Amino acid sequence: MSRFAYVNGRYVRHADAVVHIEDRGFQLGDGVYEVWAVFGGKLADAEGHFARLERSLSELRIIEPMSRTALKAVIAEVVRRNHVREGLVYLQVTRGTARRDHVFPAPDTAPTLVLTAKSIDRSAAEAKAAKGIKVVTTPENRWGRCDIKTVGLLPNALAKQKAREAGAVEAWFVDELGFVTEGASSNAWIVDADGRLRTRDTNANILRGITRSSLFQVIAREGMTLDERPFTPAEAVAAREAFITGAGTLVLPVIAVDGKPVGDGKPGPVAARLRRLYIEQAVASAI
Numbered sequence: 462m463s464r465f466a467y468v469n470g471r472y473v474r475h476a477d478a479v480v481h482i483e484d485r486g487f488q489l490g491d492g493v494y495e496v497w498a499v500f501g502g503k504l505a506d507a508e509g510h511f512a513r514l515e516r517s518l519s520e521l522r523i524i525e526p527m528s529r530t531a532l533k534a535v536i537a538e539v540v541r542r543n544h545v546r547e548g549l550v551y552l553q554v555t556r557g558t559a560r561r562d563h564v565f566p567a568p569d570t571a572p573t574l575v576l577t578a579k580s581i582d583r584s585a586a587e588a589k590a591a592k593g594i595k596v597v598t599t600p601e602n603r604w605g606r607c608d609i610k611t612v613g614l615l616p617n618a619l620a621k622q623k624a625r626e627a628g629a630v631e632a633w634f635v636d637e638l639g640f641v642t643e644g645a646s647s648n649a650w651i652v653d654a655d656g657r658l659r660t661r662d663t664n665a666n667i668l669r670g671i672t673r674s675s676l677f678q679v680i681a682r683e684g685m686t687l688d689e690r691p692f693t694p695a696e697a698v699a700a701r702e703a704f705i706t707g708a709g710t711l712v713l714p715v716i717a718v719d720g721k722p723v724g725d726g727k728p729g730p731v732a733a734r735l736r737r738l739y740i741e742q743a744v745a746s747a748i
């Protein structure tokens with residue numbers, strides 16, 4: 462089945478979708494992106510992701526390519542054309558195409574907008590969640606504005622590769638004080654020895670995960686205790702459970718950190734329950 466992408470006003474076959482070689486995303490990493498999970502053909506946590514996209518653009522002074530309403534219509538069309546019921550939508554906006562120069566191009570330079578959508582096998586994802594994943598740690602080496610979701614993902618790509626080569630799936634960045642900041646493409650959590658949930662506060666240099674904040678609602682509803690504080694890799698190993706959150710992974714149990722088992726080395730009941738409740742909430746509120 463053909464896949465389609467949206468590139469600057471046109472729906473094109475995925476295989477033919479291109480941007481100019483002087484696009485500032487390609488030349489300078491001068492762009493932002495956003496990812497939505499799709500459940501039943503609808504966007505999960507939609508408004509949170511739109512709000513973060515608008516904030517990322519505004520922090521970098523990149524023009525919004527179109528209104529939120531227009532963007533929703535384009536996304537719906539990309540989802541429809543790709544026949545995605547369960548999957549992901551990827552959106553990227555760059556500062557546009559201009560002769561290579563570090564300084565911003567002329568103010569009337571149109572931003573580049575690219576959208577793709579792909580299907581996910583939810584039963585394979587559930588099987589993965591039932592097994593859990595391993596993570597490795599790596600020194601934090603990213604810039605000071607990780608709250609902006611930029612396409613400048615080189616440290617994240619290197620960290621993920623390190624994880625892959627160690628037989629793990631995710632890498633957790635560790636700051637100079639020895640605390641986990643977040644994953645290369647996810648937020649990091651533990652269930653501590655007292656059964657309290659812990660994830661790093663967003664005053665730190667991390668991405669304000671939308672799945673993370675949606676899960677806060679689930680946690681509040683369930684009357685569970687949440688501690689917005691950082692933890693060390695050793696605390697994760699000593700914890701009852703660990704897990705990650707993200708639009709791609711939802712809530713995914715972590716069973717080992719740097720080769721050391723977390724808890725009994727198996728996915729725990731809290732992460733499994735939170736995954737189920739998060740998905741229920743995401744499905745019920747998808748638009």
Ligand SMILES: Cc1ncc(COP(=O)(O)O)c(C=O)c1O
Nearest residue numbers: 646647648668670671672707708
């Ligand atoms: C570095 C990083 N942290 C956290 C997340 C989780 O964010 P969200 O839940 O909004 O997908 C991501 C998602 O891609 C990420 O790249």
